[in-house]
Amino acid sequence: MSQRPLQGVRILDLTHVWAGPLGIRLLADLGADVVKVEAPLARGPAVIPPAGAGLFVGGEPALDPWNRQALFIKLNRGRRGMCIDLKSQDGKELLLALVCKADVITENFSARAMIDLGLGYDVLSAANPQIIYVTMPGYGSDGPYSNLAAFGPSVEPMTGLGAMLGYSKAEPRNSAMALIDAVAGVSAASAMVTALNRRQSTGRGSRVELSLHEAGVSFFGDFLVAEQLGSQPEPSGNAHPCYAPHGVYPAQGADNWLAIACPDDAAWSALRREIDEDWLRDGQFDLAEQRFAQRSRLDELLATWTHDQNKHALAARLQRAGVPAGAVNTAPDMLQDEHLLHRGYWVDQALANQPAVRYPGIAIRFNQQESVHGRPAPKFGEHNREVLQDWLDASDARVNELIAGGVLLDRPPG
Amino acid sequence: MTTRVLEIGGLAAGFCGRLYRQGGADVVRVDQAAPDAWVSDAALDRFLHHGKRRIATTDPLMVRELAAQADVLVVEGTPSYLASLGWDNLDCPGVRVAITPFGLTGPYKDWHATGSVLLAMGGYTYIMGDPDRAPLTLPGHYVQYQSGQHAYIAANALQFEGADNQTADVSMWEAVLSLSQFTTIMWTSNGDIRQRHGSDFGLLYPINIFPCADGWFHVNVVPTFWAAFTRMLGKPELEKDPRFAENADRLVNRAQLDQIIHEQLGGRTKSAIMRLGEEARVPTGVLQELHEVLADEHLASRGFWEEVAGVRVPKIAYEITDR
Numbered sequence: 001m002s003q004r005p006l007q008g009v010r011i012l013d014l015t016h017v018w019a020g021p022l023g024i025r026l027l028a029d030l031g032a033d034v035v036k037v038e039a040p041l042a043r044g045p046a047v048i049p050p051a052g053a054g055l056f057v058g059g060e061p062a063l064d065p066w067n068r069q070a071l072f073i074k075l076n077r078g079r080r081g082m083c084i085d086l087k088s089q090d091g092k093e094l095l096l097a098l099v100c101k102a103d104v105i106t107e108n109f110s111a112r113a114m115i116d117l118g119l120g121y122d123v124l125s126a127a128n129p130q131i132i133y134v135t136m137p138g139y140g141s142d143g144p145y146s147n148l149a150a151f152g153p154s155v156e157p158m159t160g161l162g163a164m165l166g167y168s169k170a171e172p173r174n175s176a177m178a179l180i181d182a183v184a185g186v187s188a189a190s191a192m193v194t195a196l197n198r199r200q201s202t203g204r205g206s207r208v209e210l211s212l213h214e215a216g217v218s219f220f221g222d223f224l225v226a227e228q229l230g231s232q233p234e235p236s237g238n239a240h241p242c243y244a245p246h247g248v249y250p251a252q253g254a255d256n257w258l259a260i261a262c263p264d265d266a267a268w269s270a271l272r273r274e275i276d277e278d279w280l281r282d283g284q285f286d287l288a289e290q291r292f293a294q295r296s297r298l299d300e301l302l303a304t305w306t307h308d309q310n311k312h313a314l315a316a317r318l319q320r321a322g323v324p325a326g327a328v329n330t331a332p333d334m335l336q337d338e339h340l341l342h343r344g345y346w347v348d349q350a351l352a353n354q355p356a357v358r359y360p361g362i363a364i365r366f367n368q369q370e371s372v373h374g375r376p377a378p379k380f381g382e383h384n385r386e387v388l389q390d391w392l393d394a395s396d397a398r399v400n401e402l403i404a405g406g407v408l409l410d411r412p413p414g
Numbered sequence: 415m416t417t418r419v420l421e422i423g424g425l426a427a428g429f430c431g432r433l434y435r436q437g438g439a440d441v442v443r444v445d446q447a448a449p450d451a452w453v454s455d456a457a458l459d460r461f462l463h464h465g466k467r468r469i470a471t472t473d474p475l476m477v478r479e480l481a482a483q484a485d486v487l488v489v490e491g492t493p494s495y496l497a498s499l500g501w502d503n504l505d506c507p508g509v510r511v512a513i514t515p516f517g518l519t520g521p522y523k524d525w526h527a528t529g530s531v532l533l534a535m536g537g538y539t540y541i542m543g544d545p546d547r548a549p550l551t552l553p554g555h556y557v558q559y560q561s562g563q564h565a566y567i568a569a570n571a572l573q574f575e576g577a578d579n580q581t582a583d584v585s586m587w588e589a590v591l592s593l594s595q596f597t598t599i600m601w602t603s604n605g606d607i608r609q610r611h612g613s614d615f616g617l618l619y620p621i622n623i624f625p626c627a628d629g630w631f632h633v634n635v636v637p638t639f640w641a642a643f644t645r646m647l648g649k650p651e652l653e654k655d656p657r658f659a660e661n662a663d664r665l666v667n668r669a670q671l672d673q674i675i676h677e678q679l680g681g682r683t684k685s686a687i688m689r690l691g692e693e694a695r696v697p698t699g700v701l702q703e704l705h706e707v708l709a710d711e712h713l714a715s716r717g718f719w720e721e722v723a724g725v726r727v728p729k730i731a732y733e734i735t736d737r
Contacts, residue, residue: 021595129737143713149639159702163702168494182560214716225725233452259530
């Protein structure tokens, strides 16, 4: 394979925050030619994190904080960047000209935002009948919730995950990591490759709708099916509903842990050989039924064995013995991990005059080659001129006119 | 022409096959030993495998014959399991995708994993749960299903390219790692290890779950929603209150703010709080029990459910409408 599989696919990326940019990152990593189109205030004061909460590359916002947000850089690699004022008529016409040259346009605004801008699917598909338009409203474009404001963390408890995640039914928890955005982002990438293949066979463009809410419900749908079949799933902390041991156990040092699971007798036998302590010799945990019935006590006993051992060394030892086990990793643990380094997993990106920073890579490799990655995340409006010349064959004079008219920007106003 | 998919393995391959089946593909599943599932086989049959044809075999010759007829071959398991199927010589005229816990190469390639092990190693577990208690894992099959989606994306990308005899290697651990939120960048930007904070992020407040009259609700008040949230609370004067005016103030005085939230909203029902959130344009959600999700009027009105063998099964996340 001489090229990445989506090479030549043109995507206009109007997405923001997390879910949309994450999904597009996957497609950019697979070779798509992605142009990010941002609004003038997309990286402005309203979205720059407040003091103390900022994550800026190098630790400081410096003079151009809009170009230094680590989350943006992590999620938006592999694409060129433009800033177009879509509220102006010239901006709308410019976007439609780009739509004529694109395969996909995608956004994750609220349900009516594009329609209110005069850029609904009817307008986009009139400009380019083959365009694939991907919209990601939080609760979809119709139905009783369609006007609700939606962020991943507030959608999460409505998906079924909220009913399952926690120390117990009385102590529910939110993942506090906007998990539904990750679900919706990858689902959006799935939708886009599906639509691309479909268009290849039908020759027709399409409108693709994906709601954060439904993406989440779909992901945890097996619990919903189980509920209807009478099993009444509920939160059980770290216990597995079918077998034991399965948990998170203390390890040597402050707040160090490792996960151990024995889904079958073979894993249990291997673990038992490694533990080799008196409490295993009276036969009380020999059978899977016994282990499950006494899972709390088994967890306590296991914890007394794990608590003074190094989490990495013990996990490796258990793995060698055939027991599924892994350290509960923090960021430095993962960034130093030998397996990930061996596989060339991390992606380095560097800002001018800054050392390179490692970001998560992609989980897909082709023919066992190292991961392939595109360009670094764009600065704000960095490629206004380049994209217009590349996609629209625009003259310098025309680009200058658009810049002078405030249609194209390369820094947030104000 | 209908795409023919051969799916071998556990839950990740099953989810990949589910996406293909719902897109109209002809999916044949080769069942292997029972996977590490949190729900019954009956539930998985309806959720993952409805509409697939299924064969129970461990005969490598039969697998080889089936693979030779497939446009897409998806196999999930450890590299040694793949080897038992003759993976290296398992020819498929279309594309092949291997889903393995740690990838086909590298020092851990033969390690064993469950979803909980991969969540731990992928940095999720450390940050979920309360700071003074053991961290929490996620229930269910998040890792497997995200890995299945990656396999689906890889296979579709290769199909789009028109590639033949190409192989994609999907690492389940790397799938988890690639979807982290702030975990690595908090370290690389500020040198901070992301901690767990119960149900809140620790950086912005209030983003948390709170008890109410008939359950729990969640609000996601990033700084741009603070003014709107004070209106939702019925206390617009709090917008400029020096205890809460800035995010940093709200973090310091969160106990006082929690008390006000409890006083203003704690006695209301979930549906009333949803209405207040909608009126104020504040991202608000309520904790729905499973039976409440199944009865949700919004999902019903959008035709989200598919009836399968007497139960409602969620459709896939997206709907494609041709022009």
